[in-house]
Amino acid sequence: MSQLPILPLLPLLFGAVLAVLLGLWRADAAQIVAIAATSLSLVFGITGLVRVVTDGRLTYEIGGWPPPIGIEYVLDPLSGFMVTIVAFIGLMVSLYPVDVAFDIRPGRGMPVYALALLLLTGLTGVMLSGDLFHLFVMLEIYAISTYGLVSLGGDRGTFAAFRYLLLGTVGSGLYLLGIGFLYFSTGTLNMADMAARLPAISDSPSVLGGLGLIVIGLALKMALFPLHIWLPDAHSFSPPGVAALLAAVQVKAGAYSLVRILFDVFGPTYLGAEGLPVSTALIWFGLAGVVVGSVLAIRQRDIKRMLAYSTVAQLGYIGVGIGLATPLALIGALLHVLNHALMKSALFLVAGGIIQRTHLKAIPRFAGLGKRMPLTMFGFAIAALSMVGIPPLAGFWSKFYLVWGAVDVSNWTVAIVIGASSLLTLVYFLRLFEQIFVREPEEALVAEATEPSGSVVATVWILAAAIVLVGAFTAVIVGAVIEPIAVRMLG
Amino acid sequence: MIELFLSRYVYLFVLALLAIGLYGVLAKQDLAKKLIGLVIFSTAIYIFFIEGSLQEGGTAPVLDERGTDPALYVDPLPHLLILTAIVVGVGVLGVGLALLVRIYRAHGSLDEYVVAARLAGRVPTDTELENDEVERSPVHGHSTDHPAPDDGSQRHDDDPKGLGDGQGSA
Numbered sequence: 001m002s003q004l005p006i007l008p009l010l011p012l013l014f015g016a017v018l019a020v021l022l023g024l025w026r027a028d029a030a031q032i033v034a035i036a037a038t039s040l041s042l043v044f045g046i047t048g049l050v051r052v053v054t055d056g057r058l059t060y061e062i063g064g065w066p067p068p069i070g071i072e073y074v075l076d077p078l079s080g081f082m083v084t085i086v087a088f089i090g091l092m093v094s095l096y097p098v099d100v101a102f103d104i105r106p107g108r109g110m111p112v113y114a115l116a117l118l119l120l121t122g123l124t125g126v127m128l129s130g131d132l133f134h135l136f137v138m139l140e141i142y143a144i145s146t147y148g149l150v151s152l153g154g155d156r157g158t159f160a161a162f163r164y165l166l167l168g169t170v171g172s173g174l175y176l177l178g179i180g181f182l183y184f185s186t187g188t189l190n191m192a193d194m195a196a197r198l199p200a201i202s203d204s205p206s207v208l209g210g211l212g213l214i215v216i217g218l219a220l221k222m223a224l225f226p227l228h229i230w231l232p233d234a235h236s237f238s239p240p241g242v243a244a245l246l247a248a249v250q251v252k253a254g255a256y257s258l259v260r261i262l263f264d265v266f267g268p269t270y271l272g273a274e275g276l277p278v279s280t281a282l283i284w285f286g287l288a289g290v291v292v293g294s295v296l297a298i299r300q301r302d303i304k305r306m307l308a309y310s311t312v313a314q315l316g317y318i319g320v321g322i323g324l325a326t327p328l329a330l331i332g333a334l335l336h337v338l339n340h341a342l343m344k345s346a347l348f349l350v351a352g353g354i355i356q357r358t359h360l361k362a363i364p365r366f367a368g369l370g371k372r373m374p375l376t377m378f379g380f381a382i383a384a385l386s387m388v389g390i391p392p393l394a395g396f397w398s399k400f401y402l403v404w405g406a407v408d409v410s411n412w413t414v415a416i417v418i419g420a421s422s423l424l425t426l427v428y429f430l431r432l433f434e435q436i437f438v439r440e441p442e443e444a445l446v447a448e449a450t451e452p453s454g455s456v457v458a459t460v461w462i463l464a465a466a467i468v469l470v471g472a473f474t475a476v477i478v479g480a481v482i483e484p485i486a487v488r489m490l491g
Numbered sequence: 492m493i494e495l496f497l498s499r500y501v502y503l504f505v506l507a508l509l510a511i512g513l514y515g516v517l518a519k520q521d522l523a524k525k526l527i528g529l530v531i532f533s534t535a536i537y538i539f540f541i542e543g544s545l546q547e548g549g550t551a552p553v554l555d556e557r558g559t560d561p562a563l564y565v566d567p568l569p570h571l572l573i574l575t576a577i578v579v580g581v582g583v584l585g586v587g588l589a590l591l592v593r594i595y596r597a598h599g600s601l602d603e604y605v606v607a608a609r610l611a612g613r614v615p616t617d618t619e620l621e622n623d624e625v626e627r628s629p630v631h632g633h634s635t636d637h638p639a640p641d642d643g644s645q646r647h648d649d650d651p652k653g654l655g656d657g658q659g660s661a
Contacts, residue, residue, distance in 0.1 A: 133575075140579045140583065155597045155610060158590055162591065162594060165590065166526070170532060173536055177536050189568075
């Protein structure tokens with residue numbers, strides 16, 4: 001038994017408490033706590049990932065109760081990979097200036113960083129949990145913090161948060177109901193234990209019902225089309241830092257749970273032609289999400305709303321990758337989880353920088369920004385080109401693996417739609433490129449704008465550098481971390 | 492047939508409650524009623540767990556002279572899970588009610604269409620108001636206790652802190 005599986009979670013949890021207490025004393029102390037907590041979690045995450053890549057799987061029994069009775073925390077390459085992404089994006093948002101990230105200059109005792117840390121705690125908990133019910137509790141912890149953070153976005157944010165609360169709770173309710181079906185069929189909640197018992201009862205209708213409920217509930221959480229309707233409002237009306245957290249890591253918790261439960265708990269017995277058509281449904285709804293999200297993104301004037309619809313499209317890619325259920329496609333999906341986290345948080349943080357200096361959100365009014373803020377816009381260009389899928393940037397490789405995975409099983413529809421959707425992505429970013437880099441400043445607000453504050457530029461550049469590096473070292477990341485995961489689950 | 496019904500009728504209630512709750516969340520126009528629908532939906536899930544754990548003739552799992560035969564006892568784990576889920580549900584309900592308070596202070600209404608229309612910067616149309624279930628007079632917003640910005644045209648989007656609304660009505 002090692003303590004490592006729970007270590008990435010503890011700094012975030014205690015940081016959330018500490019941020020409340022120190023925030024009562026001085027408002028800016030909370031940010032320092034957040035930076036320290038996320039850095040510590042990042043260090044533990046990377047340490048854990050390095051350990052499990054070579055040593056395999058580590059478990060920690062909470063309270064010393066052995067599984068399957070007690071709750072178990074599991075650190076394996078997949079959870080280590082996800083936890084590292086969460087902590088890294090959390091650190092970037094903590095470094096970002098507070099008044100831009102949360103659209104508010106918090107007074108003493110206003111717990112914005114505590115909420116953000118609680119959100120990260122919930123996400124980390126989801127990714128480390130080896131117990132299906134504990135995963136539900138962690139889902140709700142991050143969801144409740146999200147509702148609070150989204151409501152920072154003014155009146156529209158509050159309304160969006162309320163609508164999200166309704167749908168999000170229905171989603172976790174469906175997940176809980178599915179857990180009930182599984183528990184009454186198998187008598188266990190531990191993932192590994194359930195995985196051992198499920199193949200024997202694969203024709204039981206209540207297990208299949210539970211699988212269906214869990215998939216629908218998690219698809220709602222991850223905003224897979226057509227259950228994405230809460231996402232555009234919640235992501236575009238929340239402050240930039242919150243939107244970056246939500247788009248980069250929060251929706252990925254749903255995707256992670258789906259991968260974990262489909263491939264690790266249910267396994268291949270349930271994904272064949274006999275069982276529920278979960279794979280087919282994920283592929284088709286994912287493809288529909290890619291097309292609908294991209295087309296709607298083209299129509300948006302507001303940059304944050306455009307990015308939100310683009311998130312719907314990108315989550316479609318991940319859904320397709322999970323649905324294809326081949327090692328290559330799963331590599332593409334997991335790589336896209338990482339790439340999309342880096343790209344979309346960079347883009348939201350750039351949007352925050354623009355709002356900080358000009359208060360503009362409408363894309364047609366961005367003319368000439370590239371000349372006024374060259375450093376920020378350089379980071380924007382890298383993230384946007386990566387979104388389009390220009391090699392050798394990171395975004396190219398995940399699409400490459402997805403297309404390869406589709407061609408490998410002769411699923412030409414998927415290959416063609418993914419290829420064509422890159423053109424749609426290009427269309428909506430070309431509008432931005434034209435406004436920002438080609439045209440001369442028109443508005444007085446733009447003409448007087450200067451480079452955003454140092455920490456904005458720094459975080460955007462760190463993320464842009466990460467995109468370039470991930471693109472350059474994709475082979476290493478895939479070979480060392482992602483491919484063993486995919487082969488273990490589906491090979 | 493009748494025996495199957497008698498042994499399983501609770502699940503029909505659960506199904507009915509789930510449907511009622513989901514209908515409330517999706518179809519009701521009043522935001523507070525949506526929240527009530529959500530509570531009904533969650534309660535149905537709690538009942539499902541408790542019903543599933545019951546054992547004919549079983550009792551509380553306290554070790555006594557009855558022995559260790561599991562058929563004599565009710566499964567305690569679902570009760571524990573649902574206790575946790577109730578706590579979580581209360582948290583969600585609290586956040587939801589807090590959001591409702593803020594929406595009501597800003598708009599003087601809990602009608603979904605009215606709030607959405609005011610946020611979009613337009614006056615709600617007659618068709619939207621027709622099937623309006625919410626009691627709200629006067630139509631737009633706050634009564635007389637404080638001068639609310641009454642034209643729906645320039646709503647609170649410019650409020651940089653997102654908190655300025657509602658302070659006057661508190």
